[in-house]
Amino acid sequence: MTPARRLGFHLFAAGLAFGTGAAMAQGTIKIGEINSYKALPQNLVPYRQGWLLAQEEINAAGGVLGKKLETVFRDDNGNPGDAVRMAEELVARENVDLLSGVTFSHVGLALADFAKQRKIFFLASGPLSDKIVWENGNRYTYRLRSGTYALSASVVSEAAKLGKKRWALIYPNYEYGQAAVAAFKENMKKAQPDIEFVAEQSPPLGKIDAGAVSQAIADAKPDAIFNVMFGSDLTKLAREGKTRGLFAGREVVSLLTGEPEYLDPLKDDAPSGWIVTGYPYTNIDTPEHKAFLAAYQKKYSDYPRLNSVVGYATVKAIAAGLQKAGATDTEKLIVAFKGLEFGTPFGKAMFRPEDNQSTLGIFVGRTEVKDGRGVMPAGTYIDGAKLQPSEAVVRKLRSGS
Structure with missing residues (x-):
């Protein structure tokens, strides 16, 4: 077991103890949180740390509606069936007041359907599939993080400024990758009508043959590359592409790559000069982020x-929604979250009434390699409200839900 996985396991065990140990406590509001802790420790150890920091701050200030927040954590093993079983247990046995969590999109879709069937409020924190709020959206399900369409749209302005005509596309062959490429193509054709897409490589998620992909892209002689690979696939692609000179003299636009979760494993093999979405945590000069950063570093070193x-933002949103609703009743929460404003380390955000999607935004910048590791030293913040399709398009997408 790797150090990250050992840490993830110990925090998971601690999280379960935190939830179940207090399960019989009186005067609490119980949140059922479901996520892929063992499958994605590099993402979800930091996630839970942010979650517990926010919960601690809220409870120290008196809680919500005079009650402490309590979270019961469960692991979904990255599996929709397991997630639904965990949700059923949380509702039937733990008597949670609402559900939250999820990172994998297919798991998020399964829990959105569960929320609809069981008529319980569900705040999806991190799944990127836009089906969760559009085609498969329902009145019980809200989402905090910006989705695939917004991510792709966020980089279009910088990509178009490059003035490159011949583009190659690399993406994982499942819904997230397919949707990201479709949104990028749609928006780039509007911004740059003469664009050409000269090559596409779509390996299965987690099974990239980085050498073959790099060679196929090089053979097409693109001017620029749009990359949607992440995690271990990104690590392999970045290293193999660097070795083969694939990125030399070519612009690369890459989703998620500026997040420390994905830059850190690359160390000095991290790409330099890529246009990315990510998190320039050392250079966000707002009071909200400064306070968050200081508190996080103090608590976790x-x-x-x-x-x-x-x-962190998910818990803050839940607290704001509960306060506005004045109760834990599902119907009151649904009403309260429509247009709800809440605080985040990136500033104020809200849940759009038309599709239950948060306006939490996205940072876009370029990568660098400093002191032997990849970083995103700076970025421009784009409000999530500016990255969505028109209200008419969203209404049509949700019409069947």
């Missing part, structure tokens, strides 16, 4: 990752 922000 570590720097936050983007998922730390997601976990």
Whole structure:
């Protein structure tokens, strides 16, 4: 077991103890949190740390509606069936007041359907599939993090400024990758009508043959590359592409790559000069982020990752929604979250009434390698409200839900 996985396991065990040990306590509001802790420790150890920091702050200030927040954590093993079983246990046996969590999109879709069937409020914190709030959206499900369409749209302005005509596309062959590429193509054709997409490589998630992909892209002689690979696939692609000179003299636009979760494993093999979405935590000069950063570092003696922000902001949103609703009743929560404003380390955000999607935004910048590790030293913050399709398009997408 790797150190990250050992840490993830110990924090998971601690989290379970935190939840179940207090399960019989009186005067609490219980949140059922489901996520892929053992499958994604690099993402979800920071996520839970952010979550517990926010919960601690809220409880220290008197809680919500005169009650302490309590979280019961469960692991979904990255599996929709397990997630639904955990949700059923949390509702039937733990008597949670609402559900939250999820990182994998297919798990998020399963829990959104569960929330609809069981008529319980569900705040999806991190799944990127837009089906969760659009085609498969329902009145019981809200989402905090910006989705695939917004991520792709956020980099279009910088990509178009490059003036590159011939683009190659690299993406994992499942919904997230396919949707990201479709959104990028759609928006780039509007911004740059003469664009050409000269090559596409779509390996299965987690099974990239980085050498073959790099060679196929090089053979197409693109001017620029749009990359959607992440995690271990990104690590392999970045290293193999660097070895083969794939990125030399070519611009690369890459989703998620500026997040410390994905830059850290690359160390000095991290790409330099890529246009990315990410988290420039050392250079966000707002009071909200300064306070968050200081509190996080004091509590954990570590720097936050983007998922730390997601976990923290999710709890803050839940607290704001409960306060506005004045109760834990599902119907009152649904009403309260429509247009709800809440605080995050990135500033104020809200849940759009038309699709239950948060306006939490995205940072876009370029990567660098400093002191032997990849960093995103700076970035421009784009409000999530500016990255969505028109209200008419969203209404049509949700019409069947």
